[in-house]
Amino acid sequence: MIPGPTPVVDSIRTEMGRDTIAFGDPDFVKDYKEVIDDLQSLFSCDGKTFVVAGTGTLAMETAIANSLQKGDKMLLVSNGFFGDRFIQIAERKGIKVELLQAEWGDAVTPVQIGKKLDEGGFKAVTVTHVDTSTGVIAPVKEIGEVVSKYDDVLYIVDGVCSVGGEAVDLKNCHINVLFTGSQKAFGVAPGLFMLWADEKALARRKSLGTIPEYYCDYENWIPIMDDPSKYFATPAVNLVWALKESVRIMKEEGxxxxxxxxxxxxxxxxxxxxxxxxxxxxxxxxxxxxxxxxxxxxxxxxxxxxxxxxxxxxxxxxxxxxxxxxxxxxxxxxxxxxxxxxxxxxxxxxxxxxxxxxxxxxxxxxxxxxxxxxx
Ligand SMILES: Cc1ncc(COP(=O)(O)O)c(C=O)c1O
CATH class of the missing domain: 3.90.1150.10 (Aspartate Aminotransferase, domain 1)
Known part of the structure; x- marks a missing residue:
């Protein structure tokens, strides 16, 4: 009953135990594409959905790497330990971080965020939907309504402890980048991250030109997410199958x-x-x-x-x-x-x-x- 990895039901575990096949096998390619497409529509993304081997922390790094460059200013909203984790990720990249932190057990409000953004010059804001260190949920929809008024600001949401368990999607909550890991509300073993980037986030990535990061560059993964028969880095075949079963369960439940x-x-x-x-x-x-x-x-x-x-x-x-x-x-x-x-x-x-x-x-x-x- 730890908050991730969560219990893995038999039908998902069975997928992880299947005979591993080539990632170019047409059966696998079809399954991979299906899960990407399902995730795209389930979480209302008008851009791209990424399903990549790695954990939630790599998803955090991916979100930052593709949204900001050295010298940019970012607003970091933190309601606990995992919110704070963005500080190091951003500062190592030379991003100027301005921090809004809540007392542990409480959450930064949309009004506080709006006031800070009014100071101007911000390129992105990061919010942790559910901070696993405190059990606090941020009002991501209300925050999205505030952030969407600032054209230059990308709204990045860490949904590692929420997506698939708490109501959240890109369109409704005005989120530009959302991500999670396989091991929490999806009920799959650890090892995959899922990240959604909307049109605005993809345009920002394009505007950055070549970025220093390689594995987590959207541009390297987009051709694979469009056509998983192509190769960039070896997909976690059995985990993708497990995720597909998890998504099937979600669709069946509604x-x-x-x-x-x-x-x-x-x-x-x-x-x-x-x-x-x-x-x-x-x-x-x-x-x-x-x-x-x-x-x-x-x-x-x-x-x-x-x-x-x-x-x-x-x-x-x-x-x-x-x-x-x-x-x-x-x-x-x-x-x-x-x-x-x-x-x-x-x-x-x-x-x-x-x-x-x-x-x-x-x-x-x-x-x-x-x-x-x-x-
Ligand atoms: C809210 C949140 N963000 C990020 C992470 C980091 O994810 P991972 O441990 O999969 O790298 C966690 C891990 O528990 C988390 O709960």
Whole structure:
């Protein structure tokens, strides 16, 4: 139940275990093209969709590399550890970074962003949709409405912990570059990133001429995304198949139903976490639906708790950055079901009791069921 990699369902795992074939095999080429086209329409992109071997961090670097050049000014909006990660990526490239940071647990507002952009000279703004270090969701649609008023500014959204679990697409949210990794709400093993660049983002790339980066240059990948029988760098054949199955599952469920399921699950999980004594870091109005970041009840030690929880059958993540050793992070995104969620709550209760917490058995699972039914 860590917030990525998330549980991989059997039908996706089966694709990863298939006999690997040549990337030029017509069957694979057809599958690769199909998944690219499906992703393009599912997330309303009028430009190009990239499915490339690499993780979310490479997608961050790709977004920056193709949008900005040395000396450009960028507005970096950060609601936590992963937002801050853009600082290094941009500064190494010689980009001038101006920072808007929220207290951990809160989010920078669209008004703050608009005020900053009014100062002028910005070429891009980066926003992390769900920061996995805090469990905070940024209002990406409202921010998009603000950013779209500035012609020269590209709106780049890190959707690593959101795409496929939280409602987001390029058109509706006025996003120019969106990206994610395979291992979170898509429920595939780690190893692929998916990136969408709209027409405006592609025009910016063209205006940059030759860029220093090679592997992550859009221009090198566009011919492959248009016709995957061509070669630039070897595609991760089995992961592409796994992604194709993940997308099939999404289409079968329906995106609206999928987002609604994530909301319902999050609300029930969060009620249960509170019922057994945890505090949720993110303020209620900016609380994500893909994961929860929990502060321990008094007297519970992080390492001891996570060890006991693992004995009870559940792996959870610890905090990062300033919350390392003080936080429990539980993912509830992707292709998880009701049984997995209730079993998780039940194991969390048992682990608390094993560490001496005075807790009524069923207090968490009861709260979960009550909230689930109420939704
Ligand atoms: C919001 C966010 N952005 C970026 C990343 C980096 O992705 P990766 O670890 O796949 O490189 C992560 C990883 O968890 C993330 O949660």
């Amino acid at each position: 995106m609206d139903a999928r987002y609604a399921r994530h909301i319902r699950t999050a609300k029930a999980m969060q009620k249960a976490f509170e019922a057994i004594g945890f505090t949720i870091l993110a303020k209620e109005e900016v609380r994500a639906h893909t994961l929860s970041n929990l502060l321990y009840p008094a007297g519970i030690d992080d390492a001891a708790y996570r060890t006991e929880l693992a004995k009870q059958g559940v792996q959870a993540a610890g905090g990062v950055g300033k919350y390392a050793g003080r936080m429990l992070r539980i993912g509830h995104m992707g292709n998880i079901d009701l049984h997995t969620c209730t079993a998780t709550i039940s194991a969390m209760e048992r682990a608390l009791r094993a560490l001496g917490q005075d807790l009524q058995p069923g207090s968490g699972t009861g709260a979960f069921a009550k909230e689930w039914d109420a939704q």
